[in-house]
Amino acid sequence: MIVFQLQNYCPVGLFETLSVKLDKYFICRKDWQYGIMAVSEVGKNKILVQLEPKQRSEEILISVRTQSKKLKQAWEVMVQIINTTKELLQQWPGVLYCVRVVCPHCLKQGEKNPHRFSGAVLDKAPRGTVVCPKTMEEIDPRLIHPEISPAQWQQRRKRALEESGKSPAPEEIMMMEKQPRYSEPELEPENTVRNNTSVHTTHVSKDCLAQNNADTENVWERFRSMSIEMQPGDEGNRLAAHLMESGLTLRPDVPRDGNCLFHAVSDQLVRTGSQPTSHSQLRQDVVTYLRQHPYNGQGDHLCKFVPDKDWEDYLQEMSQNGVWGDHIVLQAFASMLDRDIRIVSSIDADNYTTILTPMGNQQDTTGPPLLLGHYAENHYASLDVCQRCAVLLVSDEYGTSKGGISTINQQLALLLRRFGAVVYCTVLWATTEDQEEARKDGVHLISPFVRPGDKRKPSLDWLTYDHHIRFPNLPEDVGYIVGHSGITDKAAEDIKNSRYPQAKLFTFNHTIPEDTEHYKGGQKTLKAWEKEMEILKVAAAADAVFSVGKRIYDHFKTMYKGDKNPKKHHLFLPKPSETFENTHVKPGGEQKVVLFIGRVKNVERLKGHDLAALAIGKAAEEIAKYNTSIRMRVRGISEDDFETSQRILEDNLQSGRLKPTLIPYGTQKEISDDMKTAHLVLMPSRAEPFGLVGLEALAAGIPVLISSQSGLADLINDLIQTGKCDADLRHRIVETSVNVSDLDKDACKWADKIVDTLRRNDEEFKKAARFKQQLQDSKYWEESHQIFLQACGITNTS
Structure with a gap:
């Protein structure tokens, strides 16, 4: 079922016009006032x-009943109906709507409130298995996405018309007036009554009449059972959330006297520096404009959009004080004032923003857009751009492909953008993919200046010592600066001191050098304490320090007892990425894939790759007794380190049954795809300050084994202790020694856990799905995120 949700109401005449336009797709049909069965x-x-009224909206529901062998043909006609409906809605000025695809499994099970997928799924095919978030059941993707999408169908139609030299078919809106809606003279119309609704039946072919009437009744009842009850939401809170995400805020209240649209436009003219005009004068001006310009951009008279009134009667009514302005008036304002009008709605949908542009041949507007808010209860508000200081994230890269720090940096950017902040991020390098990702996130990337012919590779020194030369055009509106300890914290401090003395400086702690450097060997071991002191020195200059995870927080809480300490120290808990929250995995396959993620060279002891390889080798020997084999995959290997990494892993495998498959660094999407083909994820670190990889695996719903020497293990134990997760989740934690000398003993523990998980894989996947849901429901991250937002001057986070 496809749902077109029209905010507030369906304009008079729209459904009737749609009914006429759809007739060409049917061979027989039954009609009643607000429905067609054909x-x-x-x-x-x-x-x-059918058109269904709801409490604060109206919906056009489009349903089809078919057999699997006719699914392609069913989608063909559905796509035509969808495109026809969209084309009609685009002709209707100012109508706000969204599209939803109702879960077919929910409908089949008779769910009272079936899940609705975003309408974007019609044009973008889902990859892999689709799972209903409500029932957690798998859905055949062909039931929610057509083989040829509506967008592709339109492109083919346009191309065919261009090749034939024809123009699109003329508008059929006037068909109701020019000729009978249906013509089949040899048949007499019949009238029946069902549920106190008069149903007029015409244009019924002999084949259609031959169908069993009882079967038709059953089909109708089944279709009726598909109607959806929407739960009313808090329009004010929802609009406020949409405004924060859009970087907008409410201006002073607009009176609720029936003139709200005109009041709001009047206030917008003042906001944008135009000549002040009263709401009453604007009403008279727009009515005069409509009288002088009664045609839309397609040459249709606007009276077609108000078929229940004479055009002059409509204008006379609209000129009266207190009469609500409608979609026709909105479009007329855009054309009369020669301004774009941006409307942010309280509608519960992804596409809650509509932009109306002037009709006609105008190439450029005469001023900034008018910003209006719209409540579903039919009230307009006047909006303004948030006047907040911007946030500068000092980072060497943007994106998620190179590890946890850059991933958390992007998470901070998305969090700030969600609540309307302007976000800048420095980068030393950025691929085309990185730039596109930042653009989608609404983040302004700032790259270094490089002279022509300069082939030197960018380095952190460019940020730390040469930012005046390499980054000469940093923005002026920065009020908050964020650095990352051990990487860009010094650069952030120097940028703040020399260029933004009034800005606040925040540092994020991601590591515990005293724990991690020990495993890297050589001079790095000796410099562990030196790194700790450097972190303390920068922290002392910061307005606030955020430590990622309780393990890091507890460590630095102790370290800050001395003379070098920040003004404030806060705990920050990362939220699982939506990429992994939206990942759906499943068991299956005889060969079991074990996946672990992270570079190997120089950190094999720290990250436990030697331990994992030895454990998987032992597990491969044991599980072979049950006629099952294991494949080992490692994501995160650079091209330069490939041979060394492969040798380290093979030396520790001690099994002739498998060879490791090494895969380069990957984005979150690529890692998500890795998890879809895996049966188990390992995070065997001997010292893992937090453990973002394990968190991502939990969020994806795949079985995972986590080292006890990790901040993630601490988080899991906290969630269990507070009753937010099942106690069974503790079995995903493997007791691991910090001493490399305990390698053999630890490898046996991990091997036993690996074998047990793979032998009971179906059951473990069910548990993992439950843990995934509990993790999402716990909202464990919310309090720490609010503290960060408030530190950045964003106080309204409810």
């Missing part, structure tokens, strides 16, 4: 189209 010409499928 048989399609393509595939002879049964179609239901």
